[in-house]
Amino acid sequence: MKENIVIIGGGIAGLEAAGQLIRLGYSPIIVEKQDHLGGHVAEWHCLFPDMTPASDVVSRLTENVSEANIFVNTEILFINHLKDSYNVMLSNGISIVTRIILFTTGFRLFDASKKEEYGYGVYDQVITNRDLEQWFSTGNDDRVNSRELNAVGFVHCVGSRDEKAGNGQCSKVCCITAVKQAIEMKQRFPEAQVYCFYMDLRMFGKKYEDFYISAQRDYGVRFIRGRVSEVSENIEGKVIVKAEDTLAGKPVKVTLDLLVLMAGIVCNPDCTKVASMIPLQMDSDGFLKSRDNIMDITGSSRSGIFYAGACTGAKTVPETLAEARSAALDIHNYITSSRI
């Protein structure tokens, strides 16, 4: 069917939506700023709670969009609102006139260096959840010394639920990601002490609670309820972490070989930029504002503009994929109803 559908963002939401639209007989156009498809998931090692290799997920999604028009390394220069459509100008010089734009612009990880007290970018052995996933995948990171990894710490809620950091929202996936990463570390370094410093543990998803219990019971991961107050470095280059154990009612200080900051999810600034071209409403949490947060999460306040995935808030991979399918169906319904 000759209906241009522009999908902005080639992450898992964009890929899944494109795959579904192809099955429905459309020829979607994916515009991706990066040089690869799959977004953040493509940079992840494996996914909770079944340790599914992230590359398998991205490969399956990519296979489903072989018939789509895909532009990588391509940005949106501007979008003009025409009478009944939009003119989307791409950085590769191509201009697309379309009635339908699907935003799958995803999220950006909170810049952990903004939490200065944690020392990201200042102390050598402090990394983020993303850095650790890349190390899991590649084994390349000078900050991780696998020959001497006796103690590892994870700090939850870095830039999430933190008014001072400018992000009061829960990032939803960090708790379970920390559990997953802690287990992965224990699998690789069974003798290592692994600590998780948390505020709450939000184990809401399918099998999450089991995963968390397994981390404690089967792997001996130590969960300390309390926020980290400061991080420093000793003369050997090890990381010193001070925190409060609020259950024991005591301050704790541990010496670690590696500290992993669970950087939270914030709205992708590129999304905000493109949204302003139309313009689209942003919600109070900084993400795109859906038409209705219960009944129409994939709809926008503008005709022909749809959303899927983390552009409207933090989501897990299954939630993102489900939303992408929902958006594809909404687009199909929009096209067919307008024909009538």
Next chain:
Amino acid sequence: MIYQGKQKIWSEYQKEIPDDHWFYVRSCIRQNFFPGAEVMFMKICRDLLGKDIYEAAHHTTCGGIAYHCDTIPQETVMTIVARQFALMTEAGYENYVASCITSFGNYIEILETWNEFPEVEAKVREMLWKACRREFNKPKYVAHASDLVYKFRNDIAARAKFRLVNRKTGEPLKVVEHIGCHYSKMFPSKGVGGAEYPYVLCGMIESWGGNVIDYPERRHCCGYGFRQYHVKANRGYSIANTHKKFESMEPYHPDMIITNCPGCPYFLDRWQYAISELEGKTYGENGYGIPVFTYEEVAGLVLGYDPWDLGLQLHQVAVEPLLDKIGIPYDPDEKYRGINHKDLLKPEIPGVLRCC
């Protein structure tokens, strides 16, 4: 440690510090502990750099110690501070520089409170008028005196006779910098370098030739902590904090400590004696302690002022080993001689901590 990471943070916390015309308020306690420090600040600013630094003889305490000891209401502290600002206004100044870290924090906290709650400011203005018929303008800029020395650090370095370098080895001295808690922990943007990695003293140390030590308990309180010390029952907690810091910095073998707070140099200096008596332990070389200085004293030393004119004989920890290390000349016979060679009497030598 990634130095560039700190530089990035430092670049984000640079405050505007006017070059000249300051109204200066002294600390309640510094002249008793380190009598040369504030004099040195005035000499550097006025005599060496030709700046206009004015002080009013009838200014008072800012009330900060009582405030942080929770013994007077905040409105009272605010009215005291309002009077200080009135003195500044009457003298025709709008830049306010405080010698004391707690005063600096107190002024910033009060100004921020007034910004948030204008009705409180109005009430304080009324109370000041009723109390002493004075009115005030709020300062345009508030700085701590270490901000000014930081600003002038390269001017001082250009005129320096000595550098923070080991004369024999040519190596930079290893310097611990200790920032007073009330400098930027409450309002990071008001301090040079922010709260986590303040640059105000690091900048001086680097400019004057030393190397800064970053040790695990760098951010920790010196041990003074107001209620930790002023409440007699808490003094064990005070010295425990100081002890923790020295244990943490010990592996780095620091040559000296520089501070920018009235209480910190006192407690880091005097508690070394107490720790030596309690634990039999000293932290410097050959049984000496680690000498502790105010930034004005260090500025005076690198500029070539006589150590005894800077009041260094009032330090508990002997400064002579460090003076020898840098190559700063001094006359041991003049150490306890006052004006006109008056004999000040020698203090008793401690049992454990080695002194000169």
